[in-house]
Amino acid sequence: MSKSDVALIAHLMRRAGFGATLTELDEYVKKGYENVVEDLVDIERCPPIDEDLLDRYFGGSEGGYRATWMYRMINSPRPLEEKMALFWHHVFATGIGKNQHILASALQIDMFRRVGLSNMREILLELSKDPAMIFWLDNNENRKGEPNENYGRELLELFSMGVGNYSEDDIKDCSRAFTGWTFAQPPPLYPQGYYPAHFVFIEEEHDDGEKTFLGQTGNLNGDDIIDIIVQQPACAGFISRHLYNFFVADEPQVPSWNVTPPQDPDAIETLSNAFLESDGNMRHVLKTLLNSDFFKAARFKKVKSPTELVTGIVKLVGTYQKPEPGMAKYPGATALMGQELLNPPTVEGWHTGKEWIDGGTLTERINFSVGELSDPSKPGIEQIISRLKADGSPLSPNEFVDKCLELAGPLEVGETTRESLVQFAASQGDLNIESDDAAEENNARVVRMLQLIVASREYQFA
């Protein structure tokens, strides 16, 4: 296997998954890039994760659910299934702060996992019937004669097409079409505990009158609206840009999309065409994306989200490959870095790219990463040390730095970073890694080098 194969597969796994251990990377490289893409997208080719075990370890509390999800990200044999659930969570941002009902929020994520790789029609239909979403955007108060336009507006503005592609009248009639789409109230929390709410369509609350939506007139219901939406080139373009922003390279924040053109219009067109020719089939669009040259060329063009940073670090140090107590600290860490899972700040979702970074969040990112890398007995670090040993010693400062960068990524860094690291390595001379007498000292040197690497600017990028 060549170094460039490894770098490309590592890139694929950072984007379509949550990183890869050295052992996993070896396996993926052997399989070959296109085959790995098939495995990622056609999830049935890989077994699902053992769910019973997860329930037993992490339980159903709010923290427990976040821990379970993060465990899945790190360990699922179907990483893209989790990555797409996270993608839709970004786009269809629903905050638990309003419902304060962990089960409803958890079931929404389960729904994203279930239909996230199907087609856009199905996805929007499930979304419109999802109790957490209905409550979040007040569709339970959207009734015949007294429409509440919150969901109708956001469905068009933030979930499918973006501003500029419909009129205020379209919003009104779209909202009327979703009247009566609500949920049956579950029993109260105390003392029964959490029960799921489920979707109901209340005939009497539904407005049966004539509506006109994007030029089509009739007694439209919510599903008709969705049928019309998914045929719009605007929908194809909007979802394509979201996919590009999430999987390929950072775009500006969503509200500016109607005025700022995409950085790579050809890529968006390629994705839009894939969307339109497949009736919004996500698998087809994702295969097109992951096999494209623009994707392969986009290494380190995206600031890692806190979730990507934390899961990537855990993959790097190789811990939590089986359920163990203590998992909850990881979603706790992403929250301090500005991404509390299940609780995006607004319906607009998290601001991404550069906006993940401020003095506080950068401190959290670096201190978390450095802290996780402080123990040479963690399996991932042990493996890095043994690979360094296998390369023979002594390692010159240049070799030491380059090999560590390769094993911790492979990570591409600028000259400033590399020179600083080499200078650091040189301050302690060549590394005689095979020497058993100095094992402790050597391990400490490797740990320190890895800590500086994960603290670098470049490591903040995926």
Place this chain on the structure above:
Amino acid sequence: MAVSKKDPVLVVVELKGGNDFMNTIIPYTAGIYYDSRPVVGLKAEEVLPLNDTLAWNPNAEPLKDMYDQGDVAIVQGIGYPDSSRSHFRAMDVWHTCEPIEIGNEGWVGRVIRELDPKGENVLTGVSFGKGLPRALALSGVPATSVDNLDTYGLMTDIEADPQRLQALEIFKEMYSPTIGTSFVMDYLSQTGLDVIKGSDELKKAPAMYTSEVEYESNPIAKSLRDVARVHLADLGTRVFYTQHGGYDHHANEVPAHPKLLRELTGAIRDFFKDLRDHNASDEVVMLVFSEFGRRIRDNASGTDHGTGGGAFIIGDHVQGGLYAEYPSLDPARWANGEDLEHTIDFRGVYGTVLEQWMGLDPVPIVDGAFEQIAPFGSR
């Protein structure tokens, strides 16, 4: 504006979870208080009257003492229209001053931008606690978030001192701006170096500080001691922000709320004593608030989320007393049929402090002109 030797400083204390204002400043002569609160209500003989109708919770005695000395303004009925009972939403509203739309810009972030438009001092706004509250979050405006002042900084998990110092030196080199890299890379450089600069500055504070005041051992006392240490180190911080958690007393309010009030008010007393001992108490005003008050009727163990609450403005320059009106106890005038109705908008209270103490135009910060109170009357 105050005639003060130094720039005015604001300390914001956020009580998280919804402080039970009705059990903090108690309408002790109103029958309806006792009827509504058979479990969590305090007895008339326990409370510390401040006039014919209102009394302090006895656990807030340190604040009562400061009130008696004329240093505490009690803002009696603070809130906003159509108050949200969700903690997160309500806190968002307080943090962003956006009760209808969902806002992204923190009001303290806007204050920092006004005070230091070029972002020259990364310590203009400092928050103590875990994570940066949204109140301080504003794109492009540096704000420093300190969890533990004594260990604040980067790569704190590297324990041994020479190693850590060397690592920090390498870090600075790795983050030095490089020509020809991307805008985001440059921004990362700037942010990373700002953090280093901030922590280098903040490091000075614990070393310079000596005090005879012994703060108690609890989170709010620790935070306020940190505020005192940084303020007294004279690092140019103009807004401090800190939080005191645990006020969400749906259940077991009777043992829990008094403990929090004792911790909070004791810490405030110690903080101002500390400043006074250092001749600095006239430089600081403190605003204490919570995202909402609690329901008038108790639920047999605690109280559920309500609307109108209370706030305190504290400091040497404050003219102590009661401000705004205590919410009506007449059931016909309860909000939602069960809540205290606010009598002043929180944005007017922010505005009061910003305009009358900090000397800033509050309109762009709180997004509008709101009725103010006059707790700095004599100045």
